[in-house]
Amino acid sequence: MKFEERTAFITGAAGRIGRALAHEFGKYGVKLYLADINLAGVEKLCSALNEDGIEAHPIQLNVMEPRQIAESAEAVLAEAGRVDILVNNAGKWPRGSILDTSDAQWQEIIELNLTSVFRVSQAFLPNMRKNAYGRIINLGSIAGEVGLPGLCAYSAAKAGVIMLTKTMAMELAICGITVNCVSPGMIADAKQPHNGTWLGRTGTGDEVARAIAFLASDESDYITGADFPVDGGRILGPKGSDWKPTEKN
Numbered sequence: 169m170k171f172e173e174r175t176a177f178i179t180g181a182a183g184r185i186g187r188a189l190a191h192e193f194g195k196y197g198v199k200l201y202l203a204d205i206n207l208a209g210v211e212k213l214c215s216a217l218n219e220d221g222i223e224a225h226p227i228q229l230n231v232m233e234p235r236q237i238a239e240s241a242e243a244v245l246a247e248a249g250r251v252d253i254l255v256n257n258a259g260k261w262p263r264g265s266i267l268d269t270s271d272a273q274w275q276e277i278i279e280l281n282l283t284s285v286f287r288v289s290q291a292f293l294p295n296m297r298k299n300a301y302g303r304i305i306n307l308g309s310i311a312g313e314v315g316l317p318g319l320c321a322y323s324a325a326k327a328g329v330i331m332l333t334k335t336m337a338m339e340l341a342i343c344g345i346t347v348n349c350v351s352p353g354m355i356a357d358a359k360q361p362h363n364g365t366w367l368g369r370t371g372t373g374d375e376v377a378r379a380i381a382f383l384a385s386d387e388s389d390y391i392t393g394a395d396f397p398v399d400g401g402r403i404l405g406p407k408g409s410d411w412k413p414t415e416k417n
């Protein structure tokens with residue numbers, strides 16, 4: 169993959185997918201600003217990356233706080249001059265059906281998973297527009313594509329992320345900025361057998377990170393507004409039909 173002296177800002181960087189992505193970007197010399205509400209987590213990650221010779225800076229950021237978003241963006245842009253790649257990755261999926269989600273829980277889940285994408289993107293867009301270059305990758309979910317019972321607010325928020333991605337792609341194409349979504353499903357710490365995916369196993373953060381990195385690379389320049397499932401085929405048609413593999417399979 170090709171990255172020409174790029175700088176990336178990743179939210180939720182201390183988590184499973186964020187950590188894997190930071191290491192993946194590190195392979196290509198991307199300068200990293202790693203933001204998370206969990207400062208100790210991003211500090212530890214940056215120390216490990218720095219030891220490998222990768223430039224990475226930790227940032228404490230709660231993506232539900234508009235002032236903190238503005239201040240982080242200002243500080244990063246003052247130091248780095250530009251942000252070429254933004255990965256809106258922070259998110260949480262607390263359980264809650266339509267019957268047992270309170271109004272406050274609904275607001276919080278929408279704010280964290282959807283509104284933060286809108287706000288963090290707005291904070292970096294003037295710089296990307298000025299440079300006539302940007303790659304924004306938002307984290308969706310299979311929950312936002314087909315819905316998941318027991319995750320009503322989260323599914324609605326991630327569906328919103330997918331539509332926000334498409335709309336931003338249309339509005340920002342003229343500015344040289346592409347916007348895509350990666351929608352993981354069944355991601356765990358290791359590959360484990362799982363009946364719910366056509367590939368018969370769970371996926372890993374590394375596998376999601378490689379898809380995000382490709383969309384962030386210089387080589388993805390004709391792709392915008394797409395939603396890429398990275399889910400082992402989880403959202404394809406249901407398993408258990410009458411079809412059986414033949415000897416050719």
Ligand SMILES: NC(=O)c1ccc[n+]([C@@H]2O[C@H](COP(=O)([O-])OP(=O)(O)OC[C@H]3O[C@@H](n4cnc5c(N)ncnc54)[C@H](O)[C@@H]3O)[C@@H](O)[C@H]2O)c1
Pocket residue numbers: 179180181182183184185186203204205206209229230231232256257258259260261280307308309310351352353354355356
């Ligand atoms: N793991 C999966 O199976 C899966 C499936 C579908 C979608 N996703 C999406 O991928 C993204 C990353 O998931 P993950 O598996 O790495 O999760 P994770 O829980 O390992 O990491 C999420 C990170 O977000 C951070 N975070 C939480 N609230 C925050 C806030 N208010 N401000 C800033 N940071 C905050 C956490 O501290 C954590 O480091 C999320 O958007 C998630 O919805 C994950």
